[in-house]
Amino acid sequence: MADEKNAGSPVEHEPSLLEKxxxxxxxxxxxxxxxxxxxxxxxxxxxxxxxxxxKVFRIFGREKPVHHVLGGGKSADxxxxxxxxxxxxxxxxxTVVWVLFxxxxxxxxxxxxxxxxxxxxxxxxxxNAHTFIHKTPPRIPEVRLPEExxxxxxxxxxxxxxxxxxxxxxxASGKDLKKFLAVIAGLWVLSxxxxxxxxxxxxxxxxxxxxxxxxxxxxxxxxxxxxxxxVTIEFKKQYAVFDAKVLSKIxxxxxxxxx
Numbered sequence: 001m002a003d004e005k006n007a008g009s010p011v012e013h014e015p016s017l018l019e020k021x022x023x024x025x026x027x028x029x030x031x032x033x034x035x036x037x038x039x040x041x042x043x044x045x046x047x048x049x050x051x052x053x054x055k056v057f058r059i060f061g062r063e064k065p066v067h068h069v070l071g072g073g074k075s076a077d078x079x080x081x082x083x084x085x086x087x088x089x090x091x092x093x094x095t096v097v098w099v100l101f102x103x104x105x106x107x108x109x110x111x112x113x114x115x116x117x118x119x120x121x122x123x124x125x126x127x128n129a130h131t132f133i134h135k136t137p138p139r140i141p142e143v144r145l146p147e148e149x150x151x152x153x154x155x156x157x158x159x160x161x162x163x164x165x166x167x168x169x170x171x172a173s174g175k176d177l178k179k180f181l182a183v184i185a186g187l188w189v190l191s192x193x194x195x196x197x198x199x200x201x202x203x204x205x206x207x208x209x210x211x212x213x214x215x216x217x218x219x220x221x222x223x224x225x226x227x228x229x230x231v232t233i234e235f236k237k238q239y240a241v242f243d244a245k246v247l248s249k250i251x252x253x254x255x256x257x258x259x
């Protein structure tokens with residue numbers, strides 16, 4: 001009777017080894033699909049973040065880092081104070097030159113002559129008196145300037161001068177009224193600044209600004225760019241008003257020449 005009851009009752013089915021392997025495979029597929037979907041979501045969010053970053057306003061439409069805009073070489077390192085000793089030495093040297101020529105009223109020819117006199121006198125006396133003072137004579141190196149840097153500077157200067165001539169030709173031909181007004185305003189500001197200081201002081205101020213403004217901008221660009229965006233929007237509004245009240249009233253003949 002017991003055997004009949006056992007035969008009649010349903011026997012629990014134990015999963016075989018193949019079934020267990022199949023469950024593990026399916027479970028792994030589910031896990032991989034979920035992980036791949038999460039990865040794709042992360043990639044989408046990263047792309048959205050990148051697109052938001054690219055929409056951030058930058059001064060002059062800049063898309064590259066400040067270091068790359070300045071050339072990306074040793075000169076950019078000096079402008080951005082990557083090496084504080086070198087940058088400080090450059091600013092210090094320029095300040096000494098400005099003090100000598102502007103405040104002390106030293107002349108360039110007199111300064112060069114005095115430096116050469118002192119240097120040659122020291123080297124000459126040292127070379128002849130080394131036997132008496134029991135020191136080795138000075139090793140005076142032979143200085144020979146390479147040709148390539150001068151050719152590169154001349155080539156770059158030629159490109160800049162040609163661009164300036166092309167700009168002046170474009171403005172003088174009357175094709176672009178906006179550019180003409182911008183250049184006239186810039187020259188007028190330059191003439192006003194020229195009344196306040198001479199060329200050397202203006203060059204020194206520009207030199208110091210060139211070594212300070214990029215450094216400050218790179219450090220605080222996230223705060224400066226929004227302010228620059230507001231200024232740009234306000235300037236465009238004011239220019240639109242000026243265009244509507246003044247430029248739009250220019251006779252059509254001048255407009256056609258401008259076009």
